[in-house]
Amino acid sequence: MFEARLAQGTLLKKVLEAIKDLLNEATWDCNENGMSLQAMDSSHVSLVSLTLNAEGFEPYRCDRNCSLGINLASMSKIFKCASNEDSITIKAGDEGDTITYVFESPNGDKVSDYEMKLMDIETDHLGIPDTTYSCVVKLPAAEFQRICRDLSQIGESVTICCTKDGVRFSASGDLGSGNIKLAQNANVDKEDEAVTIEMQEACTLTFALRYLNFFCKATPLSPQVTLSMSNEVPLVVEYKIGEMGHVRYYLAPKIEDEADS
């Protein structure tokens, strides 16, 4: 028996909005610590890793570990039926091949429940380094969204270059090229507005803007985003979901074609 109730249902709606464009289906792994999800997009270029801690739910009950294979497009459709103020309860039986969502209005006057079929999804679990990156850049999420949107007017890919002068995002294409440079900005009233850069070595990598724009769908979840880069591992774009958990996007870089040169 699995049951989790989230008073702030809008949070789950936002989470789903943030991942449903990238993933068609995914397996939610539920255990006593919380719910998590790890899935690659169909082209295997990016990976989404989502964690929601049990403490965020009230109540949270998970008798034994279970994996729920869910079609995210359908889940998102159903979640559109919930109002922003509603609380959301997710229920799954031990043997059943269905999952139930219950939406309750704050007043308790309206309760709606939806049942959905589960699916069988076979996935590998990927191990990706979680510490010791060459460069870690923290910046306001809206700022990052703006940069990605602006540069996607110029070209298909963005080169992120981190040096001791700051971080530079550059793109080039048919119409020309563009650069956006950010220096550390520590003199702010709110912590969320700061740009901080922690660097162990300079690092330059190129990524597809198409995917970064998908990642930016998570902007409503968090005021700040963390970009971590290193050679030979994917870029990590992390958004915190309040105290509850985080959604991390991993993106493989573009490299120069060795066959051509």
Next chain:
Amino acid sequence: MDKYLVRTPRNIEKDDSKVAEKITNLIQTTIRSLKGVVVIEDVQRLKAILRLPSQPTEVLLRALNEAREKIPPRHILQETKIGHTIKRLTKHDDEAVATLAAEIVKEWKQHFQEKLNRPLIEVRCDKKTEELRSTARRHLRKALDSNAEGSYIRKLSEICEREAFRQNKNLVSKNYRRTVRAMIFAVQHKKELRCSVISGDIKPGDLVRIHLAKDKKAESKKS
């Protein structure tokens, strides 16, 4: 009009096409193809193969070569303990297996040792922040040594300030100001402290930590 014009060919355009080519040369990699990413199930499978006693040499070599293509992340190494398995193979009877295993262990070790405890590089800040921080440095320098302009003192004050900045989450916040102020006054008025900071008995990091802790206590008293 064309009649009167003499057209000369232009060579400039060629350069443009070169630049364009350079851009299109990029290809997209996939998550799995990256060296630092491993499939956990694969690692477990490899470990199972390598651990079985009396395996033929070819199978071991193939598995080791597969392992060599990746550098598993630290937490995966700790979880699966594949490193131990490979290290045990360095004492294998077959020389080819033993040397290959030794090479892998060496490569992996080197990779992690390189990354361990690398110093952080100082990154430029915006104008206002730079200004505030250089003021803090100047005051610290004065407090450490009021008349001399030695380069050692300059460096020391810089390191102290940088440490204070880092320990305050890289922000010029109220706490940062408080920490720096406390540090300056302590160094200025406590001769012993000043001497031990200059001689290096107290590391800049510790100096900051002392004043950071005081700061937090004061705050909790208030609230």
